[in-house]
Amino acid sequence: MAAAARTVRMAPRLAGLGRPVIARSAPSVAQRAAFSVSAGRFKSEVIKETEVPVSVYSPDSKGTASSSSDHFTIPVKNNSRPLEPSPEEEDVVPLQDKVYNQLPRTLQKMSVHGKVIIITGGARGLGNHMARACAEAGAKAIVIFDANQDLGDESAAELHQKTGLPVSFFKVDVRDGHAIDAAVQNVVDLYGTPDVLVNSAGIADSNIKAETYDPAMFRRLIDINLTGSFLMSQSVGRAMMAAGKPGSIILVASMSGSIVNFPQEQSCYNASKAGVIQLGKSLAAEWAKYNIRVNCISPGYMDTALNKVPALDAQKKIWKQLTPQNRLGAVDDLNGLCVFLASDASGFMTGSNVIIDGGYTLY
């Protein structure tokens, strides 16, 4: 009743604007129900026009209704972009010799043209994407060392199929010095002495209080993250020295090697990465005389399987808030830096630890 009265009261005002107004009484409950059902149906039947037909009726210069009209259409922008492929699904386009030869000198230097590159932990995550980037930046051969047989095999086959480049997978645990030596020797036999080692294999434990940390777990993590980085560097470094070949070793450390993460407690991981950074500096100083450069990449929080643990979901929100860029790093966010450190463009750079963290360590 009140709604009906409101409609009637509005009528004179609208009539005053010279428009025909028909005052209607409020719909009954049954009418309202019928209306709401059909409104729902119409909602899902919205027709998405690619252009909107328009008819314009304008009064003539004296202000009286004119019989002429204007008809035209206006284009509609379709803002719903097609879904972009995930970084995993994207093509990997190797750098062709013909294209390389046409590049200006600066860009040639920034490539890894003709280089043999070993990447540990290359079966997935950051290592896998750095492997793809090296393939696109001109690598002669890509070699994946990883402890995961199935993933390693799959990713090597995929990279080879996408690029046509020689790609090999060696199932190697980075804690196993003898297996590493045998595999590195095999790489030398297959492709020649490696030019680059990217050490990305690593594990993380977090949310473990130091006072209750199981010493066996502590040793295991140090063994993989720190001793593994050393054994790989030692083996590849020896091969480079034996061949008298300059080389670049890239150790994936972490910002956790320089800061203490919040709010999760992870003393062992942080200590392991601090060790990797100091190992990198020490090797850089010792091996500069062999023309072997050693640098670290220290990522902030990255959106990889390593962090896709339900227990970390709530903490991820805090991590984002503490990162000026307000996001986690994408799985391919290290690619450019990796290629640069592997390339001759970074020839005067050794012993550096490059933090790449969306600004996290600024606060």
Ligand SMILES: NC(=O)c1ccc[n+]([C@@H]2O[C@H](COP(=O)([O-])OP(=O)(O)OC[C@H]3O[C@@H](n4cnc5c(N)ncnc54)[C@H](O)[C@@H]3O)[C@@H](O)[C@H]2O)c1
């Ligand atoms: N994801 C992050 O937020 C983040 C941040 C800073 C640093 N990092 C470091 O980056 C590196 C790569 O991390 P990710 O996120 O890609 O992890 P990931 O778990 O996706 O990939 C790690 C790879 O290393 C391999 N691996 C693990 N233990 C190994 C061993 N003993 N021997 C050989 N291979 C082994 C795994 O099979 C896997 O393929 C790690 O060293 C990690 O500590 C990661």
